[in-house]
Amino acid sequence: MDLVTGGTGLVGSHLLMELARAGRPVRAIHRAGSDLQRVRRLFAWYGPELAMAWDAIQWVEAELSDLPALEAALAGASRVYHCAGLISFDPSDRNQLLKTNFEGTRNVVNCCLGLGIKQLCHVSSIATIGGKLGSGKEEDPWDPQRTNVYATSKYLAEMEAWRGGQEGLEVAIVNPGVVLGPGSYDSGSGRLIAAAGNGLRYYPPGGTGFVGVGDVVRAMILLMDGGHFNNRYLLVGNNLSYREILGQIAGVLEVRAPEKPLKYWQMNFLRPLDWLASHISGRKRRLTGAQIRSFRNPKQFDNGKILKTLGGFQFTDIRDILEICGRHYRETANS
Template sequence: MVLVTGGTGLVGAHLLLHLIENGENVRAIYRSQNNIQKTKSVFELYKKADLFEKIEWLEADILDIPSLETAFTGIDYVYHCAALISFDPKDEEELRKTNIEGTANIVNFAIAREVKKFCFVSSIAALGDLAAHETHITEETDWNPEKPHSDYAISKYGSEMEVWRGHQEGLDVLIVNPGVILGPIPKNKDKQQGSAELYNKVANGLSFYTLGSTGFISIDDVVKTTYQLMKSNIKNERFTLIADNIVFRDILNTIAEALNVKKPHIHAKPFLMNLLWMADGIFSTLFFQKRSLTRATAKASYSKNLYSNEKIKTALGAVFQDVHQYIKDVSKL
């Protein structure tokens, strides 16, 4: 049997659908009954609602060890997708506890129950920092602790260290590092994160764009490639999952075209982005609200990071969807 943590998130929900479509027996853990509806809505979006009933749901928390005792009964393979995603400095402690301590718990159970293979869904945020002579970030790029990293990036890097510790203790592992994951356009506008939040901002008339760049990939390619890796003989490796490196302005323009709304038209240069994140900090403090723009996200918006996907292409012969076409396709769902 396969265990999926984070089954109510973007990656976890799509992974559950992909696993069941491929005939796997699946158990997913959840913390709140209400969150299960998010996964059900994904199955309904793709007109696969009948497959949703094949998931064995179990209430558990990656920070609650007693609840994990039952979750790991009879488990052969684990996909660890559960994580807290936040770039708000106020969430530093929660990020480290959830992502690092939670991963350590899942790894420990996987070792104790002699799980056959363990896959951790990490992030390109946990990859290394370019040296002066390097042009693309790869799986071998060294992490430089002297350089600034977001609390989220540090928590994912720390999570990976727990996975490698599990490998040293005899666990066969895989780590995938997806870029910015683009999923379907959600119908529910509440508590959006990631690509859903991005779609919504553009739909609501986002005015600013930047000329920074990063790696993007569709959710379909993330789950398909992750599953292929788990079914292969490949183990104890990490893989960067991106379809392409794309300028933020170009992604925003594609989303605007797909949604038939006005494109962002004001170039937010680094100086302006730095002013905006400082103003956001003052506003959030005065009105006790969550940060919508932080120093880390502002810097990321104008940084021109290039990531290499050569390792996964060589290992599996992977061919990824064109991200711009994917956005156009999901706008019609």
Template structure:
């Protein structure tokens, strides 16, 4: 039996659909507050039989910090896809991210060891990989430096990776994937989904920071291929293309049929904006739309290479223009109800 953590998130929900094409049933963890309908929404992008497919998921209510509930979820499990994580660039969420991303992964790793799981796939992030020489494309052999300034998210994803590598030293075959910024359908109020929503509403501003982007379908396809291969104790960057945020936003505008953003934000203006937003969020007790960390990311140039997985698995990534076209179609489908 396969177990998926984070099954109601972007990667987890698309992964569940992919796994159910090859398995009669899959077990997935959800929290009491999780929106299971989000998974149905993702399934309906793929097939009209989404209800029947959804019924084949064996849901277990569990939390990464509740070991007894996790032990129930791990009964008779052979393979684990650990997708659950908290993503935030708000400094107020750092301790919560440590509990979920590091301590939660510690619990998953320990259960993989004690239950003698046959293989573990962990979804990390390119945020946990640092360009050690400051030149060229970042790849899997670049070293992490604790001396440089990093976001709480990056720190906790790196800490989670250390727990996965510990499991590998204690007999669990593991693979780690490090996706870039993931583009996918179904979650229009968070991550890149919110970018589609904002562009549709008439977003006026753009930045020219560069990073690696990848479609969610490529992420789950790579995870499945790696788990079904003999590869273990390896990590793989998953990036389809390195593009600027301007290029991504303009592609979204193109396929949503709206005007692209007109005004470029420079570093000075970005600094003003994130400070204003932090002040607003403190007064209103809300989540800031821009933080110092997210502003820095939007302005930085951080390209990556996926040549390792391309060479090892002859893997082919979907062009981002094609991916954004598909996601735009799904966005309009949801918009029309």
């Protein structure tokens, strides 16, 4: 049986679709209070086949920090897809990021080892890719001087996955870029689509790597089925500037594309105001020093390793991905 952590997230929910559609026995972990009905509606949005596949999934409530509940949830699984994680670049979330991403992964690894589960696919991030300015390859070393709280938590989580590999687990790590796909638009990469849909006037400098959620889950399943362990793989379909990606999203949603570049001096001026607003209102930080540094130093991510490993694998055209996202956003954003 396959087990998926983070089953209500963007990657986790789409992974469950593929596994259930293939007729594989699958169990999914979700947190208390998570919106299972939102995920069920997403299944149904894709069509009757997936609406029916929902009933084949065994849902189990468990927190990554609750070892007895986590161990009970993992019992009987033959392999684990660890998709659960917290995404935040707000320094005030440091402790929660470490608890969820680092300690949570440590608990998953320890449960796998204790229960005799042999295979683990761990979802990391391109945020952990270090190396020289502009470089973006799997072999690039971690650089603690150019990082943020989210990247640090994901790097430490990778170290736990590699430790599991040294203790007998067969481990595959994937490092997706910004994952785009139908889902929620008030968190994660969905905010990018919602922001463009609201008619942004300004676009930030720089850019990063982007990938469709369908490509991520396809690669994960193929890596596990093919026995491609003890390696990590960058999953990036397109390297795009923020102007390009926001412009393409705006085109799909038929709204005005942002036309004015956001200057570095403007971001540095806005940063303390953003800090003050977050402390007064309690909302998350939207602009940090680490984010501004990342805008200055964009990377070009190399997807050659995954293409070579999975012969014949191709990434979906970004325009096709955005068309699907745009259709789902228009049909569901206000529901």
